[in-house]
Amino acid sequence: MNSKRLLDKSPAGIRVSTASVKAGNNNHPAGNSKSIGTVDCGVILACKNDPSTGSILYTLMLDDGTLKDYPSEDIVQNGIALKTSGKEKHLDQKKTGCDSSVEDTGPSGSVQKRGSPTYRLIVNGRNLDDQTHTEGRGLERCVGESKREALSLGPDISLQERYLHTSSHIPVPRNRKPSGHADKEVMAATVLTSLSTSPLVLNPASGAPAAVPEPTSRGWKESLSASYSSSTSGNWSWDASDQSVPSTPSPPLSNDVNKSFLLSSQGDDNIEESETTHFLFEDPIPRKRKNSMKVMFKCLWKNCDKVLSTSSGIQRHVRTVHLGRNSDSDYSDGEEDFYYSEIEVNMDTLSQGLSSLAPTSPTSAAPPPVFPTPDLPHSEPAHITLRGAPCHTPLSQSAPSTLCHIRTDHAYQATAPVSIPVSSKFIQSESGISMSWQSPPVIFKGSLGPVSQIRTVGVGEKRQPAQNATVTKIHTSAAPAPKPSTGARKPRGEAKKCRKVYGMEKKDMWCTACRWKKACQRFTD
DNA sequence: TCTGCCGGGGG
DNA sequence: CCCCCGGCAGA
Known part of the structure; x- marks a missing residue:
């Protein structure tokens, strides 16, 4: 990646601090680096090659609105020099608070900067002053949602915090090196993240305190720890212990941004909110x-x-x-x-x-999965074609219910008896709410609702021609108890019995048990 | 009153 | 066993 790409991928909008002291000497012994005094804090608007020096200059818009060019070496973002070795490739680490934190913060709580020596920790400008801590807001937004996880990290976090409080010099292994292509991609991604989470973009006016109620120090701590946790929680593909950046940054990005917004409005309930968001966005x-x-x-x-x-x-x-x-x-x-x-x-x-x-409308208790599966494939195809439409008054639920019996019994009788037990079980398991003892189909209504009704209707219709008498009979008999609303009869069988289904005229169609005045075997409960 | 069905009985 | 029915109890 060269400066061109860097330009393309945009440092623009990245909030950084500029340092008066270069931090980027690779030969800097750990702990020997100079303190970086942040002089300015602003947002990178552009970067360009300095023809005279060949180095990269970043154009920053400072908080006071002025524009200024800085060599990359002098720019620090989230505590890490934007450029430390003449190559802008490190930018990826600092593009965003999220990433830099994740990347730079090891499990031990130390802040690391690959390919560079010790750095003065000024992450988010924390140890600087109010002028710079706004940098951290993006980060906090990014990772704040992982707060809970972060807080549960215990030792690691506390260690981090200790570092943070005492601040300053943090030994960093210098052998961390970019992992190549993936790294570049991440860089680009992180840039985007940074842009989207940049205070300038999100909330130009308000300062960090506004976004983060807690004291600055706390906000910083959380952001750092959160970022760490986020890497372990799987939201981020980066492993704190592994600098290789294998996966595509895109998903985390969008996700992150999304969460960031949530966080800004609701500190807690992040998980819930996040789910809600998914739901709202219809992304189940x-x-x-x-x-x-x-x-x-x-x-x-x-x-x-x-x-x-x-x-x-x-x-x-x-x-x-x-x-x-x-x-x-x-x-x-x-x-x-x-x-x-x-x-x-x-x-x-x-x-x-x-x-x-x-x-979906009623309570969202998950119905037994067993029933629908066998039933749907079985009955659906059969009826659909037979006859159709006339009956569908979907609006009225009672109408179909009458016909349902017909269909149901028909199914039992003419087709697979197997379905009988199935539906019966189902009925039982469904506790017969709003079900009528007289019509199994209605029962379905409890859980299946329209499906069974509609289907049934079709069947009933189909059957009608063949058994006119029966149908009419059924209708009349069913009429008195039009609605399942009457409630379920517990002790008695809740399903229609042959008598009711076929009527006295068709007694020959009854199951033997019914004929014998025994418990119906066809429409068992 | 209707309905489901238990208990019992006849063949 | 098959078949039928008296009668009870829930709705």
Whole structure:
């Protein structure tokens, strides 16, 4: 990386301090470096080659608004000379508070600077004066969210703090060297980070105290320790003990910036906030990444297997495609909630992903994964095509429920008996909330909601022609108890029994148990 | 009153 | 066993 690249990648906006004393002599024995007296503090606006000396000059805008050129050697950012060996490659270490802290702070709490001797620690201008500590704000924003972790680091941190308090000279191994290409990339990334977290950018007016309630020293400590922890917590790819910088900086960057904003407004609840943010941004991945599970939203509408990754998306889908609402308006009466469900998709076995169908609107208790899977594939395809649409008054939940029985029993009877036990179990496990003893499908409503209803409707319809009498009969019988709202009958079987399903006329269709007035075997509870 | 089904009985 | 029914209890 040369100065050109440095320019491109921009030191601009990086807040630094300028030092009156060069710190960058590689031959400086540890502990022998001169104290750096910060004279100015400002933001790098540009850097350029000095034709006369061949060195790099940084144009800084100082806090007082004036512009000034400094040789890179004289520039210190976060306590580390911007340039120490004639090469700007070290810039990457100091571009941002985050990075420099991570990079430079070892587990032992010492501040290290690769390829350079001992440095006067003026990280964030901490040991300087108020004029410079604003540098640290970016850093604190960057890593402050890791505060808790940092604070839990115990010994390491305290050691760090001790260093910080006593301040100053910190022996640094000088054999830390850039790891090459990755290093450069990180540098670029860190530059960007710096830009985005620069006080100038984020909050030009307010000083550090505003952003960080605590005393400056504390803020600094936290920022440093936090940055350290962040490296260990996985947010950053840099390992404090490993100077190689293998991974791409991008993710951490965006993430970091994101968090930084959060931090600035809410010191605590970072984790929660961060998750909330993910949620708000509709990026469920982070939460589930660990298990390679991804939350998806599946449209439950009959014959519609649409799966979207965002709730808003699925809502819109339902609203516009199925409910015929105006696609423009985002108005939602919440009805869409009934027609999609949140599912966790195992990215490894996507096809099996419908394991967790949870109605998004009601409580988010995760329903037993068992049921939906077998049921969906089984019944869905069958009905969909049969008959369709006329019935879908998705709006009315009671209507479908009546037909549901038909479908259900039909399924039990005509198709795989296997499904019987399955659904039965399900029903039980679902505790029959809002379920009606008379109709299994309704039961589904508790957890599956629309899905079963809709599907059922289709079946029922299909079946109707064949069993007109039955259907009508059912209708009438079901009418009295139109809604599951009546609550569940615990002691009694909650499922419809053959009698009710088929009616007296079709007694021959009853299961034998029902015929014998025994406990129904077909619609077991 | 309807319904689910237990308990019992006849063949 | 198969089949049927009296009768109870919950809704």
